[in-house]
Amino acid sequence: MVGKAIASKLVELAHEVRMGSRAAGNESAVAWAAEAGEGASTGTFADAAGFGEVVFNCTAGVASLDALNAAGDINLAGKLLIDVANPLDFSQGMPPSLSVCNTDSLGERIQRAFPATHVVKALNTVNCDVMVEPARVPGEHVVFVCGNDPEAKDEATRLLGEFGWPAERVLDLGDVTAARSTEMYLPLWLNLMGQLGTLHFNIELAREVGSVDRQEA
């Protein structure tokens, strides 16, 4: 669902997109490509990773490292990898727990497994409809990027801009260890979804007037 939302948006923005799956010819992926039209293609995880200048990890968090290993470190080396996954573990029922948290995170695990890849954690704090159409939710709500490579974060922020996120609403939380923070927000996101009764919400930041913004200082 997340992969389709992002892939469709990228095609709409005139990017060429190859959606990767465990095996070539995945029915759901082929149906997506047929519907998305020109610029859309499908293949294995390795095909997709080799094809893309930028790679989005939209797999289920508990399966992400397997999928990225299948994609192959050579196909991922030197590239920006935008990791939108959350390590939600549904094996014990609802609500899900996180399969990694607190002193480590999925984003960090991916960065450690692929040291030649520029991992940027982003968009994992909003539903996929909101990821690619932030205007669906009114107001000055925000998303986060974090990662070890400043240029990769700039490139990710530029892509988020194409999705409709103004740069001033994309907050840089620092290096990839901040993935802990945005992944650990998921339990609150799930509670808020239940309380608000919608998937289509997000958080804004309110702060004391007169406080110094370090980015401006």
Next chain:
Amino acid sequence: MVGKAIASKLVELAHEVRMGSRAAGNESAVAWAAEAGEGASTGTFADAAGFGEVVFNCTAGVASLDALNAAGDINLAGKLLIDVANPLDFSQGMPPSLSVCNTDSLGERIQRAFPATHVVKALNTVNCDVMVEPARVPGEHVVFVCGNDPEAKDEATRLLGEFGWPAERVLDLGDVTAARSTEMYLPLWLNLMGQLGTLHFNIELAREVGSVDRQEA
């Protein structure tokens, strides 16, 4: 710091407040009571818990169970206990990790240890200055309550109203297991503090227009 902020606010609101410490005659507590004036007193954790109709747990999260055990289950039984603590573990340096998270929480541990007490987790998502003076941060920012007893949550919400939080900005996240969510938000809070350069901030909620509010539905 959190305890003083809340205790001072309660005295200002004409409540009688007894601040508890490990030992009677704690210098910092005595100094607070002298400055706070009428209605302010000090004692041991047990003195404070026995005195209060409502008890606030403002101790460091990693010490909370010890402090509440010292307070005594008889002194806490049948009472509303508002738990504002976060289980931040600084033993490995900065940033802190959580001493409990994911499939359990400090709020739940306290509720399990004191089954006759009505634990409501609240206010742990904002700095203590904002806890007692929400208007310090402009906008419709929110705080959360959770707990197993609806009446206890209503009473906590009423007290938050005295602190300046309108009821519509106090979101009920459900039973005490939701303490996991608000405690696991702390790493993001810490990142945001660094990014915004102030302690005095909070989150607002933005949602799609036309989405159904379960509380109104």
